[in-house]
Amino acid sequence: xxxxxxxxxxxxxxxxxxxxxxxxxxxxxxxxxxxxxxxxxxxxxxxxxxxxxxxxxxxxxxxxxxxxxxxxxxxxxxxxxxxxxxxxxxxxxxxxxxxxxxxxxxxxxxxxxxxxxxxxxxxxxxxxxxxxxxxxxxxxxxxxxxxxxxxxxxxxxxxxxxxxxxxxxxxxxxxxxxxxxxxxxxxxxxxxxxxxxxxxxxxxxxxxxxxxxxxxxxxxxxxxxxxxxxxxxxxxxxxxxxxxxxxxxxxxxxxxxxxxxxxxxxxxxxxxxxxxxxxxxxxxxxxxxxxxxxxxxxxxxxxxxxxxxxxxxxxxxxxxxxxxxxxxxxxxxxxxxxxxxxxxxxxxxxxxxxxxxxxxxxxxxxxxxxxxxxxxxxxxxxxxxxxxxxxxxxxxxxxxxxxxxxxxxxxxxxxxxxxxxxxxxxxxxxxxxxxxxxxxxxxxxxxxxxxxxxxxxxxxxxxxxxxxxxxxxxxxxxxxxxxxxxxxxxxxxxxxxxxxxxxxxxxxxxxxxxxxxxxxxxxxxxxxxxxxxxxxxxxxxxxxxxxxxxxxxxxxxxxxxxxxxxxxxxxxxxxxxxxxxxxxxxxxxxxxxxxxxxxxxxxxxxxxxxxxxxxxxxxxxxxxxxxxxxxxxxxxxxxxxxxxxxxxxxxxxxxxxxxxxxxxxxxxxxxxxxxxxxxxxxxxxxxxxxxxxxxxxxxxxxxxxxxxxxxxxxxxxxxxxxxxxxxxxxxxxxxxxxxxxxxxxxxxxxxxxxxxxxxxxxxxxxxxxxxxxxxxxxxxxxxxxxxxxxxxxxxxxxxxxxxxxxxxxxxxxxxxxxxxxxxxxxxxxxxxxxxxxx
Numbered sequence: 091x092x093x094x095x096x097x098x099x100x101x102x103x104x105x106x107x108x109x110x111x112x113x114x115x116x117x118x119x120x121x122x123x124x125x126x127x128x129x130x131x132x133x134x135x136x137x138x139x140x141x142x143x144x145x146x147x148x149x150x151x152x153x154x155x156x157x158x159x160x161x162x163x164x165x166x167x168x169x170x171x172x173x174x175x176x177x178x179x180x181x182x183x184x185x186x187x188x189x190x191x192x193x194x195x196x197x198x199x200x201x202x203x204x205x206x207x208x209x210x211x212x213x214x215x216x217x218x219x220x221x222x223x224x225x226x227x228x229x230x231x232x233x234x235x236x237x238x239x240x241x242x243x244x245x246x247x248x249x250x251x252x253x254x255x256x257x258x259x260x261x262x263x264x265x266x267x268x269x270x271x272x273x274x275x276x277x278x279x280x281x282x283x284x285x286x287x288x289x290x291x292x293x294x295x296x297x298x299x300x301x302x303x304x305x306x307x308x309x310x311x312x313x314x315x316x317x318x319x320x321x322x323x324x325x326x327x328x329x330x331x332x333x334x335x336x337x338x339x340x341x342x343x344x345x346x347x348x349x350x351x352x353x354x355x356x357x358x359x360x361x362x363x364x365x366x367x368x369x370x371x372x373x374x375x376x377x378x379x380x381x382x383x384x385x386x387x388x389x390x391x392x393x394x395x396x397x398x399x400x401x402x403x404x405x406x407x408x409x410x411x412x413x414x415x416x417x418x419x420x421x422x423x424x425x426x427x428x429x430x431x432x433x434x435x436x437x438x439x440x441x442x443x444x445x446x447x448x449x450x451x452x453x454x455x456x457x458x459x460x461x462x463x464x465x466x467x468x469x470x471x472x473x474x475x476x477x478x479x480x481x482x483x484x485x486x487x488x489x490x491x492x493x494x495x496x497x498x499x500x501x502x503x504x505x506x507x508x509x510x511x512x513x514x515x516x517x518x519x520x521x522x523x524x525x526x527x528x529x530x531x532x533x534x535x536x537x538x539x540x541x542x543x544x545x546x547x548x549x550x551x552x553x554x555x556x557x558x559x560x561x562x563x564x565x566x567x568x569x570x571x572x573x574x575x576x577x578x579x580x581x582x583x584x585x586x587x588x589x590x591x592x593x594x595x596x597x598x599x600x601x602x603x604x605x606x607x608x609x610x611x612x613x614x615x616x617x618x619x620x621x622x623x624x625x626x627x628x629x630x631x632x633x634x635x636x637x638x639x640x641x642x643x644x645x646x647x648x649x650x651x652x653x654x655x656x657x658x659x660x661x662x663x664x665x666x667x668x669x670x671x672x673x674x675x676x677x678x679x680x681x682x683x684x685x686x687x688x689x690x691x692x693x694x695x696x697x698x699x700x701x702x703x704x705x706x707x708x709x710x711x712x713x714x715x716x717x718x719x720x721x722x723x724x725x726x727x728x729x730x731x732x733x734x735x736x737x738x739x740x741x742x743x744x745x746x747x748x749x750x751x752x753x754x755x756x757x758x759x760x761x762x763x764x765x766x767x768x769x770x771x772x773x774x775x776x777x778x779x780x781x782x783x784x785x786x787x788x789x790x791x792x793x794x795x796x797x798x799x800x801x802x803x804x805x806x807x808x809x810x811x812x813x814x815x816x817x818x819x820x821x822x823x824x825x826x827x828x829x830x831x832x833x834x835x836x837x838x839x840x841x842x843x844x845x846x847x848x849x850x851x852x853x854x855x856x857x858x859x860x861x862x863x864x865x866x867x868x869x870x871x872x873x874x875x876x877x878x879x880x881x882x883x884x885x886x887x888x889x890x891x892x893x894x895x896x897x898x899x900x901x902x903x904x905x906x907x908x909x910x911x912x913x914x915x916x917x918x919x920x921x922x923x924x925x926x927x928x
């Protein structure tokens with residue numbers, strides 16, 4: 091028999107089976123083969139044959155060749171738990187396919203974000219008859235490229251070792267209830283076979299009228315056994331009774347997968363339920379950029395870039411890629427001219443990614459293997475994007491959008507469809523999209539969009555940042571419910587609360603227009619009085635500050651009437667570069683911001699890096715859960731040279747207004763004392779005798795409940811409600827699956843804020859809020875009622891917040907806050923807050 095060639099069913103990174111992060115596959119229990127960490131979204135037939143098995147969840151498929159080779163493709167690890175939602179099959183069991191026919195289409199983003207791993211084993215399960223004589227080397231592989239060469243075994247040892255059933259007629263069988271929450275899929279099938287391999291018995295499972303021997307995990311998987319099914323375990327041979335008892339016991343025990351099914355497993359997967367508030371039909375997502383508007387839905391249609399996957403002249407393709415990268419680099423540099431600070435920061439990040447040698451090398455590797463320049467660039471980008479999404483940190487996953495932005499720019503250049511200015515949008519267009527890249531937001535703002543509603547996305551993505559800068563209200567993580575919003579439908583978009591109201595009736599429209607107009611008038615009045623100190627209607631002083639991340643932000647804050655900067659994010663100096671900024675470079679930047687604010691106060695937050703914001707020049711090892719690892723002040727204490735350099739730079743600033751320092755992510759008094767010791771030592775060394783305030787950013791529940799201890803030694807406390815909320819609720823605010831539940835107005839978060847204010851009050855230490863709640867109009871009255879005396883909002887929101895505070899009564903706010911603390915959920919708090927604001 092001639093050798094049999096098995097080709098890659100999907101493009102990606104070819105890796106040995108032993109590297110698969112699951113012992114069942116890595117140990118070869120199911121059979122020998124290789125694995126591919128996919129960068130594509132199409133599973134193709136690796137050979138000619140018949141579809142012998144297709145799991146109901148769509149995650150695993152097997153092809154049987156005419157020679158008797160059975161090839162199992164298992165997409166991802168633990169993907170059975172997705173219940174089929176990430177897989178669309180183009181074939182059915184019994185269909186005949188030829189090599190490179192489409193088998194399954196994947197939602198790779200969903201798999202990467204939801205499964206244990208996306209790595210895809212390609213297994214020869216008929217290893218008793220066929221052996222692998224050669225395999226491709228590790229590295230990038232294109233779909234359809236040869237990966238395995240098989241030859242037929244000629245030994246008859248396997249047949250000789252089989253039990254002689256003619257002399258061993260013993261039989262046994264028993265009915266069992268399937269306890270595995272995802273039924274009998276690849277892992278249980280492999281373990282059942284392994285458990286009986288040393289027994290003299292032929293064991294089979296019977297499900298209805300179908301039967302499968304345990305020696306064929308593919309056949310077992312093809313039975314489609316689900317959680318709760320009753321099946322029969324049958325065996326013949328000398329050890330039949332032992333085998334039946336062993337297998338039945340494993341199935342009934344659940345093999346570590348006991349429980350209720352997490353996802354439906356019918357052939358048609360149930361759609362993701364819409365995120366709605368049942369009583370009024372509003373769509374609830376996550377607030378990403380503030381503001382309220384009324385507009386008309388306009389679904390964004392992005393044309394797919396068509397290109398040829400293969401090429402014969404590798405040198406020409408590589409030259410074309412080099413030229414395209416150069417051209418895109420020039421356009422990025424040109425786009426920075428006249429762009430605002432946030433746009434410039436994003437364009438700088440894209441330019442640095444564009445010249446990343448690892449991306450270029452990966453693309454060239456595909457080109458040398460016969461791929462086109464377009465195919466190489468897409469493969470390189472998708473591989474790196476998958477790595478970012480698989481890292482477990484949602485904000486890093488959001489940066490994958492920047493890579494996809496670059497993918498599109500370069501593919502447009504390569505295919506001659508380079509970026510062109512889009513046509514103006516219809517009047518009052520609320521753009522509805524599955525997702526938006528940073529360049530999309532800039533383009534849509536220039537084309538006249540009034541708001542953005544996105545199925546996916548996250549509130550800390552570059553797209554969200556650019557939307558806020560452009561003044562576009564944006565709601566993200568709305569889910570598949572957006573599929574029901576058709577072009578031309580009227581929408582009320584509330585970017586402050588993350589709510590969209592489709593097809594409002596005339597009464598609601600009239601009410602919304604009145605609310606928006608009243609808000610506009612309040613903001614206009616506050617802008618006219620921007621130099622007047624912020625006070626409640628009954629005279630309680632509330633300092634209205636702004637969060638800043640650049641000189642331009644500081645100028646915008648002053649223009650909006652901010653009384654100072656309550657949070658200067660210094661990360662912009664440290665990220666997107668290969669070396670640490672020098673002391674003089676830092677001082678110059680801090681000085682420019684202080685001058686722009688002069689004589690207003692400036693609170694400089696020490697470097698909040700690590701976890702979601704890594705720097706290549708700091709040796710921070712990979713962490714299983716970066717959000718709970720080395721980040722914030724822990725990085726400064728672990729790298730004292732970085733902390734000391736930043737403190738020196740801050741102390742060198744000659745500010746006309748008060749200059750304060752704030753330590754991020756403090757969780758204990760000892761951490762504050764360590765920072766204080768370094769600060770005092772440097773002050774003595776530099777002969778600085780004036781008071782330098784050192785405060786604490788309260789972002790952990792530990793800091794909130796020990797606020798009384800921290801307040802004894804801290805000069806001020808400032809609550810970072812974004813991180814405090816996700817740590818208190820154990821929900822990642824950037825994860826669309828749970829983001830709708832991440833609400834700073836949850837009673838648990840409010841009680842932590844109240845405890846912080848109570849602890850600080852014992853020492854007469856001022857408390858501010860510099861997180862997202864300070865920009866939330868529904869939250870502000872509650873914060874004031876809890877005892878917060880300083881609000882630091884986004885520069886674009888400062889005027890609106892000052893206008894809101896001026897109409898509040900502090901005594902009424904205290905009663906309102908007390909009622910909020912007794913609510914049972916964030917939804918109840920928001921309902922109470924809306925009633926209070928009415």
